[in-house]
Amino acid sequence: MVDTGNTAWILTSAALVLLMTPGLALFYGGMVRAKSVLNMMMMSFGALALISVLWVLYGYSVAFGNDVGGGLLGDPFEYLGLSGLMTSVTNGLPDMAFVGFQAVFAIITVALISGAVADRAKFGAWMVFAGIWATVVYFPVAHWVFAFDNDDLGVVGGWIANDLAAIDFAGGTAVHINAGAAALALALVLGTRRGFGREAMRPHNLPLVMLGAGLLWFGWFGFNAGSALGANETAATVWVNTLAATGAAVLGWLATEKLRDGHATSLGAASGAVAGLVAITPACSAVNPVGAVVLGVAAGALCALAVGLKYRFGYDDSLDVVGVHLVGGLWGTIAVGFLATEAAPAGVDGLLYGGGVDQLWRQVVGALAVLVFSFVVTWIIGTAIKATMGFRVTEEDEVTGIDTVVHAESGYDFASLGSSGSTAPVGGQARAEARNTEGIRA
Template structure:
């Protein structure tokens, strides 16, 4: 969407971005509720604090320098393809300087500030999503240190790879290398948000190890309605997440909105069918998890799929993710709240699905049009997904290991038994006895 068409158009598009940003911001408290209902009753405060901590920390870092690293002009010699599209240059964007007070004296940049605010909410929720993998056993201070380092070293550059669409010379794009260099279709963050967070969650789960007594069925969600409330807030906010990523009001934004309804609806059915066959009973937690898995999968593809193919994607993703969450028991890693099984697996499915069913670019349409390279888009999608996965996993594992070996990342066995809430935060989620 070109924001320079006219003043009225720019204003309408900026207004939509501001509304969409508010919708996406409410998703992080939604994550807190979604995760909070599934942990132990004595870990709810800790779980929700990790999300609210991410809101505070990442919000500040984004305004300080995060926007510049993600969307600033490309650092170094822009004629060098090894540098172009890898990292933005925050020069002039400290505290959003050039957006707040334009060099030409024209004042605050309406559209630019709206876009910066919208993208800030993406950075916040990506960090918050990781926390579900280490529920019940992480120190809050260590989590905040990890969040600071990971969002700076991993998320801000990856956001530049995927979301930066700035043209600086009128002819050659200095946009991110994954989208512009590879031609990957990632409309709203299947790679930058979900694969990124899922890979980091897997790394931290391996670093922190298993919870005491970890085994299938050992722990049930302590508050199912809380989780359902979180899922509802996530779905509500996700309309801003996906439709807002068009950065304007047009048919693509409307298509993204419809797909954000259709895919998770079908994913609920896919998850519940598999759950009924596998376990004998469809559950409300399964319905909530199915909806989130469908939302994850449609995120990169909502602009390029017809609603019919969107529902097929949702049905497949719900079924596959229902099976994928069992991998932690078979492979022996404790991903507490299925960040890997839902966000990593769902993000990969949605990203690769585009290479087969994407309108005009997928395998099916390429074969129908007689394209000599029908697998080219699928290959690009796979490379983009793999690059983000490996980069995020390696850096997260190194950061987590360093923190664990220095100040400690995991709480002690005694504190885990006593409960993270009282030990770390001095609070109880349900103080039923005033004494």
């Protein structure tokens, strides 16, 4: 029998998480230069379109099919095309509701990587990469982390969730460490942008960045609290922990900026919010609200410091995917081993609550396994695409602007502005444009 309350919450949460990808497009789009904004947003929307299809065809089966490879891979043929799932119900939840909820996780994970290669990646090459990466990296890693054994149904899941028993409530490893490690590998494969480290490459639209961050924060309540898979006490605790950690991370990032640079910036506030959301994702069911605040403050400070590492080590992670998602994901995942308390829904004590190092080593192994796997396989995929179809635009096209060259569009049509700043045609110009418009429509 279907539990309509829980089903409504999961479908609502799935819609919230889906909104995160357009939110990410706005967040990333505002951070690039004006000549790249459409390309940056198109990479998110391209991932949304492509992964939606692949998830239905075989992605869900690879991630949640019965294990066929020692905890490494689900059966890709068990739910091919979602066969057999349209009318099935598990624990009161329609299987198709769970399919939809997990689909939007796959989409946002792929889209996150695009921030590392802003301003220089071919859109066609990105789409090829996105499809291959989702198939050979994300879908298997989702099986490792999210596919739990079910003895009643005879289902065997992934090794991190079951054999290692690492805690990752909503995707610190499968989503953020995975995407962050891939972003680092892809940035190394593509190389630096023209002028990296010498020219200012400031965000062109900070209000767009803050709007995107706000939508991400809003959608993240579905991301984390929805992972409780029910409208229950766990979802409520996770919701509050997500709010507290994110607010604390904003404060931590802004304080770090103020002490280091003398200014607390809007970009810092937006980035701090995302850093806090990333860090609390794996830990939101394992810590109490005070632990969430501690975790968040540390995440804001650590990620604010980490974004500068690209200049020290020379990798061009354009929009700080490594500094925010990889570092934030590592901290949040490993922090479970320190800050977890048995009083929280996960029911495990970390080192600081008398639990010893048992949970800590499990968290470290899970985090490092995903990091290494994602980095190595991404580097291979990126190198293969670079050697065959080419991954980045020419230097001339990069200077001209990737929006114009690749998409034949511009995010801002400044040429249409008159001397008064108005875009409205007047007098004979208006009549001429009206005749032209009528001719076009005819």
